[in-house]
Amino acid sequence: MKRYRHAASGILVPLAALAFWHLLSAKGWVNATILPSPMQVLTKWWAYLRPLEAFDPSQGSYLKWCFTGELIQDAMGSLYRVLLGFAIGTGLALPLGLAMGYSKVAYGLFNPLVQVLRPIPPIAYIPLSILWFGLGNPPAIFLISIGAFFPVLMNTVTGVQTVDSIYLRVGRNLGASRFTQFTRIILPAATPYIFTGARIGMGTAFIVVIVSEMIAVNNGLGYRILEAREYLWSDKIIAGMFTIGLLGLGIDTVMSRLSSRLLRWHRGLEQG
Amino acid sequence: MTAVTMNPGSHISVQGVHKVFQSGGQDVYALKAIDLEIARGEFVCLLGPSGCGKSTLLNAVAGFSLPSSGHIVVEGATVTAPGPDRGMVFQEYALFPWMTVEQNIAFGLQIKGETRTAIQAKVSSLLDLLHLQDFRKRYPKDLSGGMRQRVAIARVLALDSPIMLMDEPFGALDALTRRNLQDELLRLWTELKKTILFVTHSIEEALYLADRTVVMTYRPGTVKRDLRVDLPRPRDVASPDFNALKKELSMLLMEEQSRHEQDEFRGAAVD
Numbered sequence: 108m109k110r111y112r113h114a115a116s117g118i119l120v121p122l123a124a125l126a127f128w129h130l131l132s133a134k135g136w137v138n139a140t141i142l143p144s145p146m147q148v149l150t151k152w153w154a155y156l157r158p159l160e161a162f163d164p165s166q167g168s169y170l171k172w173c174f175t176g177e178l179i180q181d182a183m184g185s186l187y188r189v190l191l192g193f194a195i196g197t198g199l200a201l202p203l204g205l206a207m208g209y210s211k212v213a214y215g216l217f218n219p220l221v222q223v224l225r226p227i228p229p230i231a232y233i234p235l236s237i238l239w240f241g242l243g244n245p246p247a248i249f250l251i252s253i254g255a256f257f258p259v260l261m262n263t264v265t266g267v268q269t270v271d272s273i274y275l276r277v278g279r280n281l282g283a284s285r286f287t288q289f290t291r292i293i294l295p296a297a298t299p300y301i302f303t304g305a306r307i308g309m310g311t312a313f314i315v316v317i318v319s320e321m322i323a324v325n326n327g328l329g330y331r332i333l334e335a336r337e338y339l340w341s342d343k344i345i346a347g348m349f350t351i352g353l354l355g356l357g358i359d360t361v362m363s364r365l366s367s368r369l370l371r372w373h374r375g376l377e378q379g
Numbered sequence: 380m381t382a383v384t385m386n387p388g389s390h391i392s393v394q395g396v397h398k399v400f401q402s403g404g405q406d407v408y409a410l411k412a413i414d415l416e417i418a419r420g421e422f423v424c425l426l427g428p429s430g431c432g433k434s435t436l437l438n439a440v441a442g443f444s445l446p447s448s449g450h451i452v453v454e455g456a457t458v459t460a461p462g463p464d465r466g467m468v469f470q471e472y473a474l475f476p477w478m479t480v481e482q483n484i485a486f487g488l489q490i491k492g493e494t495r496t497a498i499q500a501k502v503s504s505l506l507d508l509l510h511l512q513d514f515r516k517r518y519p520k521d522l523s524g525g526m527r528q529r530v531a532i533a534r535v536l537a538l539d540s541p542i543m544l545m546d547e548p549f550g551a552l553d554a555l556t557r558r559n560l561q562d563e564l565l566r567l568w569t570e571l572k573k574t575i576l577f578v579t580h581s582i583e584e585a586l587y588l589a590d591r592t593v594v595m596t597y598r599p600g601t602v603k604r605d606l607r608v609d610l611p612r613p614r615d616v617a618s619p620d621f622n623a624l625k626k627e628l629s630m631l632l633m634e635e636q637s638r639h640e641q642d643e644f645r646g647a648a649v650d
Contacts, residue, residue: 273473276443281538282463283488289488295477372477372518 110313129357143342152178152346170311182354184327185316186300188244189358193312197305199252200259204301207260208267210295221260229315231255237323239326254315255308261303266297299373309362313355328354380461390419390574391440391542396449398435398600398615399639402558408599410446415593415602419541422575424589426628428636432600433578434546440576441467441544453542463487466535467544470551471526472521480530481506481515487538505533508567526558532564536571545577549584561587565612583626586621587614594628597635598642604631 125145132144139147155178162172176184206213207221229250234245270293278288296332320329332347398410409432417423420488426434438444440451442461447631451458453465461467465488474483480503506512509529518528522587528548535543565588568575579585585592586608594604604626 273469273471276461277467277469277473277475279443279461280441280463280465280467281490281534282461283490287490292475295475298477303450372479372520374476374520 132150132286133178133368140339140341143345148342148349150344151340151342152349155343155346168233178350181326181328181331181347182350184324185210185320185329186354186358187249188247188319188324188327189309189312189316192248192299192316193255193309195248196252196255196308196312197259200256200304200308201263204260204263204304205267205294205297208264208297209289221257223262225257229311230318233319233322236319244324246250246323247316249314250319250323251312254311254327258307258311259301262307263297266304267293269300270296299370302370306362306366308357309358310355313358388418389416390421390454391415391417391576392450392452393417393436393440394450394452396436396439396446396451397474398432398439398444399447410439411599413449413502413600413602415605419574420572422588422590423577424585424592425576425578425595426580426585426592426632427595427600427603428580428597428632428639430639430642431595431597431635433580433595435600436595437467437544437546437576437578441465458550463491463538464540465544466540467516467536467546468528468531468535468548470547472519472524472531473535474527474530476519479516479518479520480511483519483530484533484537487534491538495580498535501537504538508536509533509563523556524552525560528552529563532567536567539607541574543573543575545575547580549577549635550579562613582625582632583616586610586628587616587626592628594631595635597639603635605626 126140129145132139132147134140143151156176160175161178162169162290166172174180174291181195203217207216232250232253233246236249240246240249249296274292274296278292283291290365316327317329319328321333324330328347328351332344334345335347337344385428393413393415396410397408398408400409413436415423422612425436427433436445439446440453440457440458442465445459467478468473475486478486482501484505487496488501493501502515509532511526511529511533514522514526514530519530521524522530531548549560552560561584564616567573577585577588589608592606592608593602594606606624608624610618610624614621
């Protein structure tokens with residue numbers, strides 16, 4: 108009973124917002140070109156989602172046909188860039204972060220450069236990325252990797268540096284080699300930080316993918332909503348924005364599920 | 380200072396050990412001229428107020444922080460580093476939270492490079508020995524303090540080290556759990572014939588457990604009194620003999636405690 112009431116109160120505010128939005132356009136208070144009605148957006152969203160051409164068995168399976176809609180293609184393009192960029196950024200940040208956290212020498216060598224580069228927003232790399240990589244996926248993936256790189260790096264460094272020394276003492280007491288200390292104690296102890304970094308990095312990567320598609324790529328959700336503006340298709344812009352929101356929510360949900368699964372030993376996640 | 384020769388009956392021999400820390404440009408003697416012979420199979424408690432250096436001495440025996448001068452000789456060899464021959468049970472349990480109970484116990488055996496079957500058999504028997512079978516797949520966060528300390532003890536027992544070092548292991552437990560684990564520890568000690576060096580600030584705990592109770596002074600840490608406890612086990616904490624010893628140790632400890640407090644007041648005044 109309580110749960111239903113909780114769920115009911117959760118949709119109250121969204122419903123009210125929707126009703127208000129509907130009222131605005133239904134009464135003609137706002138120009139429909141600037142703010143289309145919710146129904147109009149939904150219709151456009153469906154048109155954007157469904158396949159452009161009728162099902163033709165000679166072109167492949169039904170499932171494949173289902174994915175030929177423009178929106179699905181855009182979303183998959185954006186997702187591909189996010190995942191690849193994130194993988195590259197994390198793949199570089201993780202080993203460097205582990206080295207910097209573990210070794211004072213590595214920290215001394217790399218930290219000055221990291222501190223100089225870190226405050227540069229990934230978006231500021233856009234001109235350079237186009238100059239270096241031209242247009243299309245390469246500059247976008249470059250920008251996304253930069254977006255993911257620094258959060259993962261900083262959190263990994265902190266994670267390794269703040270490993271409770273008692274665990275290392277236990278390790279030495281049990282006779283662990285330096286290698287075992289690193290792989291069985293330092294690395295797992297740092298994972299909560301690393302996961303936090305990955306989640307922030309993924310968030311940044313998702314912001315950067317939309318921006319980079321607006322500038323350097325000619326497909327993807329970011330490109331599509333900018334393109335819609337050229338035709339004054341505000342309904343498509345809003346439909347695209349909701350899709351971006353849903354995709355972001357989906358990615359974050361997967362990330363948090365994954366981390367609570369892998370960190371089920373962690374105290375902070377007891378209520379998770 | 381005594382000569383550096385090993386007493387033939389000794390398992391752990393602490394010889395003229397000093398430990399000096401720098402504090403505010405001054406030398407602070409955490410340990411001063413400590414001599415201590417601990418026989419094989421003996422259960423010795425180090426007793427004293429906080430800051431008396433009892434944990435410092437234990438850490439020196441463990442090899443975590445070596446003496447500034449003097450020697451600690453274990454099994455005829457001078458201690459230079461921590462090692463699995465001197466398993467330690469820490470005050471804060473210090474279980475690896477990312478490992479389950481059985482993984483925690485198995486870790487030392489994996490380091491030793493024992494085979495999978497040998498590890499399984501040993502872990503299983505330790506789980507039995509410490510009544511942990513039902514908790515083998517649990518993570519430390521899901522265990523009570525008493526259970527965690529059982530796991531910590533099992534982890535050290537897995538090493539098969541002849542010496543067990545214990546740093547106020549039961550300090551954070553409630554009275555009932557504490558007595559329970561004390562009895563358990565005595566049972567294990569009798570069964571497994573370990574040499575135990577046990578740090579505590581509880582007089583009753585020291586008298587309940589130890590063959591010998593070594594009272595230490597507050598700064599510089601020296602041996603104030605080395606008391607043999609000859610009461611038969613299981614010991615009755617309500618018996619007149621027990622209480623006579625308790626009273627004697629209380630007097631000694633109170634002197635050190637008041638020196639400690641004076642020092643703290645002085646420190647507060649300077650701040």
